[in-house]
Amino acid sequence: MTNSADKEEAKKALPSQTLLRGLDVIEAVSNQALSISDIAKKTGITYSTAHRIVSVLLQRHYLKQDGTKGYSLGRKVLELGFQAFHQTTLTRVAHPFLEQLARDTLDTVHLARIETDSVIYLDKVSSQRSVEISSRIGGRKPLISTGVGKALILDWSETEWAALYQRSGAVFQEKMTQEQWLALMRGYALGGYSFDLGEDALSIRCVAAPVRDGSRKIVAAVSVSSMLEYMDSERMQALIPRVKSAAAKISAELGMQM
Template identity: 60%
Template sequence: MEKAGHETAPSKQATASQTLVRGLDIIEAVSKDGAHDIGAIAERTGMTYSTAHRLISVLMQRRYLKRVPGKGYRLGSKLLALGFQAYSQVELTAVARPFLERLAQKTSDTIHLACEEMGAVFYLDKIASRRPVEISSRIGGIKPLLSTGVGKALLLDGSIESWAALYDADAQRLGLTGPREQWIAMMRDYARKGHTYDLGEDEQSIRCVAAPIRDASHAIVAAISVSSTTDYMPPSRMHDLAPVVMEAARQISAELGG
């Protein structure tokens, strides 16, 4: 029998979900020509004044909303940044797609386009191999930066200190072996050459060659890779594919002004 005053796990989840939905309701209400005051937001969303006030305070702290003197509440800088990020990803995928298709036609292997999202690889596009090969990645999926070819390509502009911190944080969890200094030396070599490999760190039987994509500011914004199993990707072929992948990445970068 449950004790009075104690929420069960499902009820806590329901409360959290309701809070999230109400926060989104507020953002959507403000997005329609703004809102002069909390009372107007409460009326539009059907919330009590106190609930609207509490959620608006949090949204302002996180920069999802802002208050403009004389005008009231408007969408904040965080939403603007996320909007630009979402738009750039859509644009990037559209720009890159023809080059990915050519790379797939040339290699017959699995092709990936990915970017970094919250410290992880986020797959924006994938073209499946024409060989009898299955790779576990999927569009919209995430994987670790540390162990994937595209992840390492996204890290190529990092400092030795940032690489070391990432290795210390994630290597043991991912089951990577070998001293940190060895991994950093590998990353320095990749940075010098302009491409990276996945040598089975993510999936033991998978190998890939990856290269970074840069925007007009020369910053790395994404990466592409060619992936297959060890049967189709011996070291000699990986070596031969490196300039091919780098050239495709360079062409996509040029389309982005890089």
């Protein structure tokens, strides 16, 4: 039965407070507070509240039950930790190459990674021309319609490409059939690069290439983007080796053997 202290605490527990308490519980467990009694004592919350929060964190794999000893950090915390470390390392390693590519091309250069059916921009070096690409670090764009998005999925199977088209094909600025999409992706996969031919914004063109880690897994993509007036088809073709070279240099720094 819930006692009066729990009822009073529940009244005061705004969503932000609940989030903070959940974070307090994770931090307490990281400091070897293994039992719910220990967690309650270290965080200053009641036993029943600690039990409720621990139950949710167990369901989401932020905590795990460590046999009869109590609780320890779960796989989700480890996954996020590795992901954060990898992203920080990736951005730091890649930035000098992005800057060089931007100097060489005068255009906007991006570094992005995949998250479900979107790309997230990890870094951006702005154009030296009098144009601005409306992207920002931390911003999202559709995976299917961007140059970096296509570069990130070059290793996918045709079945996976088709499934993405079914989920996201409606975002194209101009209608494209599934077979047209698959034909594009086959060509990009063979060439090891990708284009944005106005699928995301009619006035923007982009050339992109994948970045791979030591296991040859695609972990990011690099792109050069500009307005159509600066990026005709001939220039896009000429940019392919430059963008692929920058991506290869970043990949080498991440341990990929050529």
